[in-house]
Amino acid sequence: MSDFLNQWGGSIWQGFVETMQMTVISLIISILIGIPLGVFLVLTRKSGQAENLPVYTFLNAFINVIRSIPFIILLFFILPFTKLVAGTTIGVQGVIVPLVVACAPYIARLMESAMLEVDRGIIEAYQSMGISTPKIIWNVIIREARSSIILGLTIATIGLIGETAMAGFVGAGGLGDLAYQFGYVRFQPDVMYAVIIILIVIVQILQSAGNVVARRLKKN
Amino acid sequence: MIKLEHVSKTFKVGKNNIEALKDVSVEINKGEIFGVIGYSGAGKSTLIRCVNLLERPTAGKVFVDDVDILSLDKKGLQKLRRKIGMIFQGYNLLATANVYENVAIPLKLEGVPKNEIKARTEKYLEIVGLSDRSQAFPSQLSGGQKQRVAIARALAHEPEVLLSDEATSALDPNTTDSILELLLKVNKELGITIFLITHELNVIQRICDRVAVMEKGQIVETGSVVDIFARPKEAMTKQFVRGESRFSIPPKLLKDLLASGKLVNLTFLGESAKDPALATLAKRFDVLPSIIAGGIDQLKDQSIGNLLVHLKGEPEQIEAAVRFLKDERIIVEEVNG
Numbered sequence: 146m147s148d149f150l151n152q153w154g155g156s157i158w159q160g161f162v163e164t165m166q167m168t169v170i171s172l173i174i175s176i177l178i179g180i181p182l183g184v185f186l187v188l189t190r191k192s193g194q195a196e197n198l199p200v201y202t203f204l205n206a207f208i209n210v211i212r213s214i215p216f217i218i219l220l221f222f223i224l225p226f227t228k229l230v231a232g233t234t235i236g237v238q239g240v241i242v243p244l245v246v247a248c249a250p251y252i253a254r255l256m257e258s259a260m261l262e263v264d265r266g267i268i269e270a271y272q273s274m275g276i277s278t279p280k281i282i283w284n285v286i287i288r289e290a291r292s293s294i295i296l297g298l299t300i301a302t303i304g305l306i307g308e309t310a311m312a313g314f315v316g317a318g319g320l321g322d323l324a325y326q327f328g329y330v331r332f333q334p335d336v337m338y339a340v341i342i343i344l345i346v347i348v349q350i351l352q353s354a355g356n357v358v359a360r361r362l363k364k365n
Numbered sequence: 366m367i368k369l370e371h372v373s374k375t376f377k378v379g380k381n382n383i384e385a386l387k388d389v390s391v392e393i394n395k396g397e398i399f400g401v402i403g404y405s406g407a408g409k410s411t412l413i414r415c416v417n418l419l420e421r422p423t424a425g426k427v428f429v430d431d432v433d434i435l436s437l438d439k440k441g442l443q444k445l446r447r448k449i450g451m452i453f454q455g456y457n458l459l460a461t462a463n464v465y466e467n468v469a470i471p472l473k474l475e476g477v478p479k480n481e482i483k484a485r486t487e488k489y490l491e492i493v494g495l496s497d498r499s500q501a502f503p504s505q506l507s508g509g510q511k512q513r514v515a516i517a518r519a520l521a522h523e524p525e526v527l528l529s530d531e532a533t534s535a536l537d538p539n540t541t542d543s544i545l546e547l548l549l550k551v552n553k554e555l556g557i558t559i560f561l562i563t564h565e566l567n568v569i570q571r572i573c574d575r576v577a578v579m580e581k582g583q584i585v586e587t588g589s590v591v592d593i594f595a596r597p598k599e600a601m602t603k604q605f606v607r608g609e610s611r612f613s614i615p616p617k618l619l620k621d622l623l624a625s626g627k628l629v630n631l632t633f634l635g636e637s638a639k640d641p642a643l644a645t646l647a648k649r650f651d652v653l654p655s656i657i658a659g660g661i662d663q664l665k666d667q668s669i670g671n672l673l674v675h676l677k678g679e680p681e682q683i684e685a686a687v688r689f690l691k692d693e694r695i696i697v698e699e700v701n702g
Contacts, residue, residue: 270457270515271471273417274522275446280474288461364461364502 153327153336160323161343166237167309167319171244172302178249179301180294182208183256184282194268194278208250216247216308220315240309240317248305255297259290292363299355303348320344366558367393367416367526372425374411385411386422387582393526398552398559398665400569400590402605403579409562412579413528416560417449418442429526447475450519450557454531456511458503458518464490465499468518475522489517493547509540516547520555527551529561533568545571549665566605570594570664578602594662594669595632595696612658612673622657623701626677629687632696633670642693643674650686652678673700 182204188194189201214222220243227234227242263286271281287294310321320340328337374386385408393399403409414420415427418434427434434445458467468486477485490496493513503511512532519527529548533541549572552559563569569576569590577587580601586593597603614622622628631642643654658673676683690697 264455264457266453266455266457267459269419270451270453271474273419273446273449273451273528274471274475274518275443276471276474277443284470284474285459289459291461362461364463364504 149335149339153339156323156327157320157336157339157343160318160320160340163237163312163317164306164309164319164321167240167244167312167317168302168305170237171241171248172298172305174241174245175248175252175301175305176298178245179252180256182249182253183260184286186253186257187260187286188278188282194281208253211246211250212254216243217311217314219243219247220311235316237312237317239315240312244305244308244312247308248301251304252298252301255301256290256294259293259297260286262293263289292359295355295359295362299352299359302351302355306344306347306351366395366430367560368426368428369412369415370426370428372412372415372422372427374408374415374420375423384582386415388425389582389584390425391577391584391587393558393560394575395525395558396552396556397574398548398561398572400573400576401560401562401579401584402564402566402569402576403562403601404564407579408582409564409579410530413530413560413562416526416528417446417451447522448524449526449528450522450524451528451530452512452515452519452532454534456503456508456515458511458514460503463500463502464495464506464514467503467514468521471518472521485521485523486517489520490514492520492551493517507540508536509543512536512540512544513547516544516551520551520557524557526558526560529559529563531563532561534563534565538567541565541567542571548572570662572665574665578605590664591634591667591669594664595634612660612671614657614673622675626653626675627683627687628657628700629674629676629690630698630700631670631672631674631690632698633672634694634696635667637694638668638670640693642690642695643672646686646689649689650678651682652676652686654686 186201186204189197189204191198191201211219220240223243223246224234226246227239231238231242233239267289268281268285271285309319310325312319313322313325320343324337324340327333328340369389369391372386372389373384376383376385389408389412401409401412411420415422416429418427422435429445429449432445434442437445459470462470465486468490469482472482472485487496490499493516495510495513495517498506498510503514506514533544536544545568548559551557552572561568561573573590575588576590576593577584578593578599578601579585585599586597586602593602594606597606619628643656646652647654653676655675655677656672657675660671662669662671676686678686687697
């Protein structure tokens with residue numbers, strides 16, 4: 146055990162840090178894009194507060210297209226775009242762009258469905274009190290949907306961790322890459338097992354934390 | 366206070382046009398409680414939602430305090446809506462906010478100063494009798510309590526009008542009564558005009574001053590509640606007013622009664638209820654009255670008595686007796702099979 150730790154502890158820790166970096170950075174950027182995009186979908190859809198069917202149809206189709214492409218393909222497919230935005234296509238910096246491109250539309254979808262669950266009656270009640278749409282979005286729709294929003298973000302985060310495993314292909318490292326390079330290519334299954342256990346623990350902690358926070362926010 | 370002139374509303378559902386309102390005109394006076402009654406699908410809900418433009422009429426005009434509200438811009442409409450409180454069948458409270466916040470948050474969003482928010486929230490929670498539950502969440506409250514929170518939320522904007530969209534329809538009879546009491550109190554003590562829609566006759570009977578009966582997108586009859594109860598004209602009105610209290614007589618019995626005399630429905634209102642009219646009738650004419658059925662409806666300010674009476678005797682004597690009853694200001698209606 147101590148031999149294993151001496152030999153692999155450093156690499157595993159480094160992989161863990163890289164995975165966390167990739168996940169946290171792309172999650173934050175994805176949230177910043179995905180939540181407004183989700184709000185936009187809710188507003189522009191049919192009988193939304195700012196109904197605009199051409200915009201909605203376009204966004205809807207665009208999100209579907211991106212969500213149809215498997216991440217491993219997307220990673221290479223958008224290389225020129227990545228180069229344009231990040232200035233590089235390799236390393237952690239190079240993988241953030243494809244991760245965001247994959248994750249933000251997913252978050253937008255999850256946000257959309259969370260916000261659509263909010264009772265129209267409550268929104269109407271606030272409209273009847275003469276409260277403006279932007280205030281209703283923040284104080285009524287997002288507030289009432291916050292429990293579902295947290296659960297959605299938990300799902301998105303876990304998905305994101307899975308996608309970071311493919312970051313190795315552009316040299317960004319991470320736990321997934323470690324498991325692949327050493328565990329599979331160099332046939333050292335103990336490294337693979339160690340990584341799998343760490344990933345299981347991370348996912349369990351995330352999901353439990355998400356559930357607890359969502360329950361607290363729900364208040365009923 | 367509120368005036369709807371020739372209001373129509375057509376909804377497009379697929380390729381079909383559904384006329385929810387057809388040329389409806391109605392006026393609600395300041396300080397009164399005005400009710401609209403009708404079955405579901407009659408267009409009541411659409412009508413009340415035209416008052417604060419949650420629904421925009423396709424034709425016609427809506428005036429609130431003599432302002433043509435269809436001409437208002439977005440800001441103007443928001444300002445107007447703050448003068449008009451609204452409560453709903455489904456309460457529409459924030460599930461994530463406690464009772465206090467449910468009243469206070471809309472005030473905050475309107476930009477009411479902080480100390481005033483606190484003062485108003487406490488004041489109106491006191492009025493609806495929920496001061497001790499201010500930290501509870503809606504999921505911990507009963508239906509009646511939730512509606513009280515919704516009423517406090519509406520009142521906290523200190524509106525001139527309160528719109529009630531089937532506010533008691535989801536409540537049990539006892540809770541309905543207590544909410545109606547509260548609405549009466551709001552009307553009397555705060556002087557707030559109330560415009561309500563309902564399918565429950567009981568609501569009209571208990572608290573309304575005037576009522577309109579709606580059927581298929583149109584108002585078929587309007588009048589004071591007393592008039593509508595005492596002298597319903599339209600079939601739909603009769604169906605509502607008498608649906609519950611109408612005395613049903615077995616057909617065979619009815620036939621026997623009609624063969625041996627006349628059957629009349631007598632409605633007693635106010636003063637006319639105090640004189641012993643039937644006893645006098647029996648003494649003065651050669652007619653034998655027998656009471657087949659009877660009942661009393663309690664309205665907001667007075668009660669209305671109803672008697673189904675069989676008059677036995679010679680036709681000319683019965684005619685005279687009926688004239689006598691009419692002179693006594695009793696509303697007499699002949700019942701024929």
